[in-house]
Amino acid sequence: MTPFTTVTGPAAPLLRPNIDTDVIIRVERLVGTTRAEMGAHAFEVWRRRADGSEDPEFVLNREPFRRAPILLAGPNFGCGSSREGAVWALAGAGIRAVIAPSFSDIFAANALQNGLLPVVLPEATVRRLAAAVERAPSEALVTVDLERCVVVGPEGDVHRFEIDTARREALLAGLDDIGLTLREAGAIAAWQERDRAARPWVWLA
Amino acid sequence: MPATLLDRLWALHRIGPAGGGQDLIHIDRILLHDLSGARALTEVAEKGYAIPNPGLAFATPDHAVSSAPGRTAETFAKGAGGVKALREGAARHGIRLFDLGEDGQGIVHVMGPELGIVLPGLCVICGDSHTCTNGGLGALAFGVGSSELAHALATQTLRIAKPRSMRIRFEGAFPAGTTAKDAVLAAIGRLGAGAGAGYAVEWAGSAVRALPVEARLTLCNLTIELGARIGFVAPDERVFEWVAGRDLAPKGEMWERAVAHWRTLRSDDDAVFDAEQVIDAGTVAPQVTWGTSPEHVIPVDATIPDPKDAPDATRRRAWEEALAYQGLEPGRPIAGTPIDWVFIGSCTNARLSDLREAAALLRGRRVAAGVTAWVVPGSVRVKREAEAEGLDRVFTEAGFAWREPGCSLCVAANGEAVPPGARCVSTSNRNFVGRQGRGARTHLASPAMAAAAAVAGRIVDVRSFAP
Numbered sequence: 077m078t079p080f081t082t083v084t085g086p087a088a089p090l091l092r093p094n095i096d097t098d099v100i101i102r103v104e105r106l107v108g109t110t111r112a113e114m115g116a117h118a119f120e121v122w123r124r125r126a127d128g129s130e131d132p133e134f135v136l137n138r139e140p141f142r143r144a145p146i147l148l149a150g151p152n153f154g155c156g157s158s159r160e161g162a163v164w165a166l167a168g169a170g171i172r173a174v175i176a177p178s179f180s181d182i183f184a185a186n187a188l189q190n191g192l193l194p195v196v197l198p199e200a201t202v203r204r205l206a207a208a209v210e211r212a213p214s215e216a217l218v219t220v221d222l223e224r225c226v227v228v229g230p231e232g233d234v235h236r237f238e239i240d241t242a243r244r245e246a247l248l249a250g251l252d253d254i255g256l257t258l259r260e261a262g263a264i265a266a267w268q269e270r271d272r273a274a275r276p277w278v279w280l281a
Numbered sequence: 282m283p284a285t286l287l288d289r290l291w292a293l294h295r296i297g298p299a300g301g302g303q304d305l306i307h308i309d310r311i312l313l314h315d316l317s318g319a320r321a322l323t324e325v326a327e328k329g330y331a332i333p334n335p336g337l338a339f340a341t342p343d344h345a346v347s348s349a350p351g352r353t354a355e356t357f358a359k360g361a362g363g364v365k366a367l368r369e370g371a372a373r374h375g376i377r378l379f380d381l382g383e384d385g386q387g388i389v390h391v392m393g394p395e396l397g398i399v400l401p402g403l404c405v406i407c408g409d410s411h412t413c414t415n416g417g418l419g420a421l422a423f424g425v426g427s428s429e430l431a432h433a434l435a436t437q438t439l440r441i442a443k444p445r446s447m448r449i450r451f452e453g454a455f456p457a458g459t460t461a462k463d464a465v466l467a468a469i470g471r472l473g474a475g476a477g478a479g480y481a482v483e484w485a486g487s488a489v490r491a492l493p494v495e496a497r498l499t500l501c502n503l504t505i506e507l508g509a510r511i512g513f514v515a516p517d518e519r520v521f522e523w524v525a526g527r528d529l530a531p532k533g534e535m536w537e538r539a540v541a542h543w544r545t546l547r548s549d550d551d552a553v554f555d556a557e558q559v560i561d562a563g564t565v566a567p568q569v570t571w572g573t574s575p576e577h578v579i580p581v582d583a584t585i586p587d588p589k590d591a592p593d594a595t596r597r598r599a600w601e602e603a604l605a606y607q608g609l610e611p612g613r614p615i616a617g618t619p620i621d622w623v624f625i626g627s628c629t630n631a632r633l634s635d636l637r638e639a640a641a642l643l644r645g646r647r648v649a650a651g652v653t654a655w656v657v658p659g660s661v662r663v664k665r666e667a668e669a670e671g672l673d674r675v676f677t678e679a680g681f682a683w684r685e686p687g688c689s690l691c692v693a694a695n696g697e698a699v700p701p702g703a704r705c706v707s708t709s710n711r712n713f714v715g716r717q718g719r720g721a722r723t724h725l726a727s728p729a730m731a732a733a734a735a736v737a738g739r740i741v742d743v744r745s746f747a748p
Contacts, residue, residue, distance in 0.1 A: 092602075093595055094474050094574045098713040103694040106316055107345050108359045121715050126701075150595055152475030152508055156713060158317065158410040160426035178478050181444070181510040182410055186426035240442070242301025253428075254330060257436045260296070260305060264438055267296045267307060268334075277531035277539045278309050278403060280336045 078191040079250035080222050083172045087218035088141035089148045089206035096156035097183060101165040103157075114161055115168020136169070139214075146218050148206045149176040151199060154183025163190045173220040175227060177202055188243055191250060195220060195227060195237050205229050222247060283549035286515050287446045287481045290421040290546065294404045299440040306441060308433045309403040312389045313340040313376070315363035316694070317408025321430035322370025330435035332374045338434065339398050340371045341379040343388045345694045348626075348657045348684040354381055357696040385528075387660020387686045390414035390628040394498060395662055397527030401516035401543040406433055410505045411628045411710065417498035418524065419516025419546055421481075424505065444511060445479055445555035448548070450486030453562040458744040460638070461496035462630060462708070462727040464488070465503040466568040466578045468560060474576040477509025480556065483548060484514050488562035494523040495634040502629045503710055506575040515547040567743050570712045570725040571615055572603030577712070579615060581730065581742045587611035606714055607722050608702070616740050620724075622705035623654040623735040624717070625681075627691035630708035630728050631659030636667050639708075639732040640675040642746055648680035649738030655682045657689040681735070693718045706734040 105117045122134050130137045136144070147166070153176040154162060163186045166174070172192060177199040179187075184194045197205075208230040209216045216230035222244060227235045239247075246253070257264075272279050284292075291306070299305040313322065318340055325332060332338070345360030346352065354364040364381070371378040379385035385396055390411055393399040401419035406412060408430040415422035425439070433439055449472075451464055469476075482504050484497070492500065497514045504512025521540050524530050531539045566580035577600070579586065588604070588611065591597035604611060609618070625631070625639050636658065648654045656676050658664035664686055667673055673683045689697050691709035698718025699705045705723050708731050712723040724740060733743045 091595055093599055094576070096574075096711075096713045098711065098716050102715060102719075103692055104359075107694055108362060121719075126720070152473075152478060155474060155508060156410065156505075156711060158408060158412075158424040158426055160317070160320075160408075160428060163426070178475055180475075180508065181478060182424050182426065185429060185441070189426060189428035240301035240303065242299065242303060244301075253440060254328070254432050254435050257299075257305065257432065257438055257440065260438075261436075263296055264305075264307075264436065268437070271307065275402075275539075275542065277400070277535050278337075280529060 077250045077252060080172065080191050080193050080247045082219060082221045082223065083145050084217055084219040085145040086140040086213070086216070087146035087148050087175070087205065087209050088135045088144040089209055090135055091148065091150045091203065091206055093150035094152045094155055095149055097154055097159050097162035098156055100154070100162040101159065106159055106161045111164045112168065114165040118165040118169040143170050145170055145172040146220060147171050147174045148202055148209070149174055151177040152180060154180040158182045160186045163187050163192050167192050175202055175205065188247065189253065191247060193220060193222060193247065197227060197235055197237055201235050283552040285446045285548045285552045285554060286483055286513065286546060290402065291443050293402065294421065296438060303440045303442045305438050307404060308406050308437055308439060309337060310398060310405040311338040311430070311433050312393055312405065312407035312412070313338060313367065314344055314389045314407070314409060315342040315346065315360065315367045316344045317427045317430055319363040319366035319370065320427040321408060321434055323366055324427065324431040325434050326370065332434050334437045335375040337437065338376045340367050340376055341386050341389055341392055342367055342381060344688045344692055346381060346687045347695055348687045348689040348697060350685060352381070352685050360695055384661055387663065388628045388631060388688055390502065391631060391659030391663065394418055395527070395660055397524060397530035400524060400530060400539070401520060402546050406430065406439065411502055413504040413510065413512045414498050414502040414628055416501040416504065416511060416513030417494060418520055419513055419543065421511065421513065423510045444481040446483065447477060447480040447509065447556040448483045448485055448554045449558045449560065451488035451560050451562040452486045453488055454491065455488050455562045455565055458567055459565050460727040460729065461492055461500040463568045464562070464565050465500050466570070466575065466725065467565045469503065469507050469575045470568070470578040471560070472507060472558065474506060474574050475508040477504065477507040480509045481511035482507065482509045484512060486562070489514055490517070493634065494520055495632045498632065499629055503575070506710060516543050567727065567730055569615055569730065569740055571607065571609060572600065573606055573712055573714050574603070575712060575725065577603055581616055581740065584614050585609050585611050616742055618704070618740045620652060620706050620734055620739055621703040622699050623652060623731050624690040624705055624707040624709065625728055625731050626655065626657030626659070626689050627709035628659065629710045631657060631663065633663050633666050635708065635728040636663065636672050639728040640672045642729050642732040642743070643679040643736065644675050646679055646736045648735045652735055652738050654680060654735045655684060655690060657684045658686050660686050690717055706731045706740060
């Protein structure tokens with residue numbers, strides 16, 4: 077997993093509510109497309125018109141947001157399908173952090189597995205950041221600092237966000253969860269032995 | 282201290298703290314399908330991890346396989362790689378696979394309960410957001426991504442924070458013509474598509490208690506569309522009766538022990554929930570969606586909302602975009618909107634009871650000219666049982682295509698899609714932009730509403746079809 081410490085860059089405003097993972101990556105791209113190729117297809121239903129050409133109105137097709145590492149979004153970001161391809165597509169398109177008032181639980185878990193930081197800030201704050209970015213897009217840089225757990229807006233405004241300590245440390249270090257959990261193999265085996273006695277019907281083999 | 286059902290299910294599976302507010306919980310069943318399941322098996326192999334408990338994992342192809350009669354894994358060529366990876370991964374690790382053409386194959390959330398793979402009180406995961414469906418049996422079931430799936434295969438556990446608890450009670454009785462699908466869509470419409478984020482939802486109340494088990498699976502299926510990863514109904518005698526005798530359900534003395542345990546799985550009368558909603562069941566009418574989020578839903582006898590009435594500027598824009606995509610005008614009745622396609626299928630509504638409900642309406646009637654209508658049974662068993670009752674003939678005589686089990690037009694990852702601009706009444710779970718195909722327009726509804734629309738050639742109030 078790519079470690080996440082601090083990211084600074086343009087923040088693309090995409091304040092729609094309920095942005096679902098079908099829209100982030102079309103299901104066809106999950107079939108026969110490698111993980112590395114998915115970035116090119118992020119948001120393709122919005123990014124491209126029916127004839128395949130780019131829609132110049134879509135925020136990620138506009139400078140300076142074309143390679144924005146930060147996305148500003150509406151509530152319930154990443155709802156719908158559990159597809160981790162949505163996170164791979166965003167990461168492949170260069171997005172390192174999404175700032176939104178709320179996230180789907182599955183999307184947030186998938187993001188954390190891949191070094192993509194979901195930052196929860198109040199809706200009014202996200203709107204304020206988006207407005208500041210829209211006012212002066214070329215020089216309006218946003219910083220997401222996981223070490224200090226703050227977002228710094230284009231006007232120097234500082235917004236604290238919450239993230240649980242274990243998640244923060246894993247992201248800072250780029251740690252793999254499986255290796256961490258396998259250190260608990262003894263506790264897991266002991267639990268399973270007790271459970272085989274308590275709920276034998278669970279254990280089919 | 283009084284406990285909720287969530288408290289009990291969580292305590293039952295908690296191995297210990299995992300740090301930072303998370304717990305390490307045991308996973309009793311892992312369900313694998315041909316997209317995320319195949320990927321997770323490949324990831325485990327690439328990283329060189331073992332799978333310590335292959336007997337607790339089950340696999341079946343459903344997402345990217347064709348539903349055409351006589352299909353094989355190669356009928357939809359792009360999906361063949363996922364099926365092959367699923368077959369090879371399952372064989373390599375000794376995971377039981379229910380393959381195409383075999384008894385037991387089907388949409389993962391239809392075949393899991395049907396075979397007794399899923400039981401009350403089990404902790405069940407799958408790389409699929411609709412895993413919450415299995416909560417209809419009283420299981421703690423939720424969707425995960427493929428990395429978490431790989432973690433569970435390699436460790437039989439997950440690191441996850443306990444969600445907050447929400448109870449949604451439907452009190453009273455649902456009126457005639459109203460189904461579990463209508464009930465949950467109405468709840469999503471009232472509370473919003475993000476209302477459940479961070480919660481596990483217990484569906485309760487007298488109207489829910491009265492629901493048959495398959496209707497409870499439908500109710501729980503759409504919990505994810507409310508934003509909650511987990512939804513369940515406390516298991517009761519009706520569930521035990523439904524589970525009894527299924528292939529992998531416990532038998533004999535073991536059955537008695539299991540049922541005695543399952544009877545303890547309920548919320549105490551004085552349990553306190555983090556959030557609670559009460560809906561008068563008698564106010565729930567047949568529902569249909571008009572927009573591109575499941576929260577864009579109205580009773581079928583209502584008019585299409587006007588964006589100027591939206592609660593805020595962001596939603597006003599979302600409503601405008603949804604109406605433009607759907608090709609609908611605000612202020613007009615939704616009933617009467619002409620349609621091109623009807624799809625009866627998906628993990629929401631492809632069980633035998635759903636097919637019976639649609640067939641009851643179709644008997645002696647014909648699909649309207651110009652409407653393409655498909656019915657895709659949820660599993661090989663559903664298909665076989667429906668054929669034994671003659672339901673397949675009711676559908677085909679009415680003008681429906683009778684197809685092979687799979688996700689088909691719900692997810693359009695299998696070469697099957699509603700054409701651009703075509704309008705489809707669908708029993709599935711998502712009306713997202715492009716979900717049923719690029720440019721396709723989806724209206725979510727119950728099986729009876731879908732069957733009625735097929736006959737009328739337009740969106741229609743199923744209650745006007747009452748015999």
